[in-house]
Structures are given as C-alpha cells and as structure tokens.
Amino acid sequence: MNDDNSLPLVTVRALAYNHAPYIRKCLDGFIMQKTDFKFEVIVHDDCSTDGTIEILKEYAAKYPDIIKPIFEIENQWNKHDGTIGRIMNKYTKGKYIAWCECDDYWIDPYKLQKQVDILENNPDVQLVYTGFQTVDEKGNAIQIPYYVRNAKKSRSGKQFSKLICSNYIQTLTVCGRHSMKLDEESINSPGADYDWSIFLYASLKGDLFYLKDITGCYRINPNGMMISKAKQTTNAMKTIFEYYATLYNDKYASNDDWSECMITKYTIALRALDIFKKDKKLMNEFFKKNKIYIFYALLAFPHFFCQLIGKLFNKFISQK
Incomplete structure (x- = not known):
C-alpha cells in the first residue's frame, strides 16, 4: 500500500471531449467502486461544447474526494505534442493507474479492488487487464468479430511477443503500476500516452495478468478519438512498433x-x-x-x- 495514507492508492485517468450523452454512465461506474483504499478520478476535459463540462462540475461538487476534473481553455489533443499526457502525469498521485475514456464505462463495483489485490500480491505483474463487453452508442450489447478474436488472445504471463503483433488489451479494463510510467524509456517513447505503447512497455518490464471477469463496456462510437483520427493513429502505431522492436533487440532480448x-x-x-x-x-x-x-x-x-x-x-x- 502507499506509505502516505493521505494519498490515493489508485488514480483513474479519464479523458472527456463532447461526451455529454455518455459521461454520466462513466462517472457512475467510478463512483460505485467498492474498495478498502482511497482512489481518485482525474477527468481531463478538452474544451467540450456539448454540456460535458456542466455534468463534470455537478459530479465534482457531489463527490469532491473522488471526481477531480481538469478544464482546458483551448483544445490540447490537436497540438499532437503529448501535452495531455504531461498534464495527466502532473496530477497522478496513485501507486497504481487505471484508465477509462468517458464514452466507456465500468460495470463491476469490485473492478479496482480485484486488480489492486493482484498487483499488491504479485510484484512481477506490471498490469492487470480484464474481459469486457462491446456495446453500441445506446449501450446495447453487440458482438464485434475483431474484439471476440482479441478476447481469445488474452493471457497472463509474458506477452510482449504477442502484443507487438496486435493490441488485444482494451484500455478501460487496465490497472497498472504508476512506476512504469516514470521510467525514462517509457517517458521518452514515441506515443507514450497511446495505450499500446503503455502495454508494450509493461510487457517488457514484467508479466501481465488477465482476469476473465467482464468489468466494463467498450462503446463502439463512430465519433471516438481512435476512429476519427484513424490516419494519425496508424502513423503513431508504426512509430511505436519501431521503437519497441529496437528497444527489445538492444536491451531486453538478453533477458x-x-x-x-x-x-x-x-x-x-x-x-x-x-x-x-x-x-x-x-x-x-x-x-x-x-x-x-x-x-x-x-x-x-x-x-x-x-x-x-x-x-x-x-x-x-x-x-x-
């Protein structure tokens, strides 16, 4: 556990941008978590214009010890320079970090507790990821063949050789060690705040743990960041791949x-x-x-x- 009991053990990092139709479901998933430790939720709003900000202020007023929003006066994502990551790093205090974008949501009230228990009892495990359900814009359960195949790839243990081929881990399901985000190799990696980069680095540093429990829902949102910025994301994936392929050969292959x-x-x-x-x-x-x-x-x-x-x-x- 954290040496300083005044600090949260887990920081949840959530990104919001024009998520008014979905964000209440997301925030409720955070609030319902039942834990024997403190946790905080840092929600970064990137200049929403659809009422997302007003909803965030409402929840922050009602749950000030948990919901801690950051409001921007200009859009940071469009700078493409890692600004959002640096801002979130500045406010992250927990020993462990969980992630969830604000159009996705958690459905298991013991998600964080289960993951932290695993991390506390297994020092070689760098992150824990879980099963999930895909839903449409309205929250109806749907089956997407791509994600069904990904679920079948999910395993515990050494995962780098599999992850370098494809990212089958869903970000909303992850809870990992804050320390791996502080390593120089992680900080200097291209696309350091892309989930695939985070997972690849974790898989180089130690084991991953797969919990089959379905703890959250991934929304297929046509206006989501990864879909709307598909070309930019593809270029980032190539750069991330090259970085980790080189890093593995230069340093980690000998392990x-x-x-x-x-x-x-x-x-x-x-x-x-x-x-x-x-x-x-x-x-x-x-x-x-x-x-x-x-x-x-x-x-x-x-x-x-x-x-x-x-x-x-x-x-x-x-x-x-």
Missing part, C-alpha cells in the same frame, strides 16, 4: 531464453514486413537500423510462400 528470443524476433520481423508493406522507404529504414531482423525476415519467406500457394489452391478449387 529471454534463446527460444523465446528467437520466436519474438521472428514475430517482429513478420510484423515489420506487414506493417511497412505499403511504405518501402520506412521498411528499408527499419531493417537498416535493425539488421538482425533481416535474418528473421528471410526465414519468413517460406511462410509467405506457403500462404501464396494456399490462396492459389483455394482459388483453383473455387473455380472448379
């Missing part, structure tokens, strides 16, 4: 046994061929900077050859 190391490097090479396939310049720069992955990329050619033969065979069969 793995030889078989795990080879599997991870082979996986990274495969992912590099895929993620940079439409940008040969970036691909050449990546392999020039990380020459070791050229060897593993060459090993991947039989994999792609077999895929091609399979596609040709299936096409031939379908035409008969």
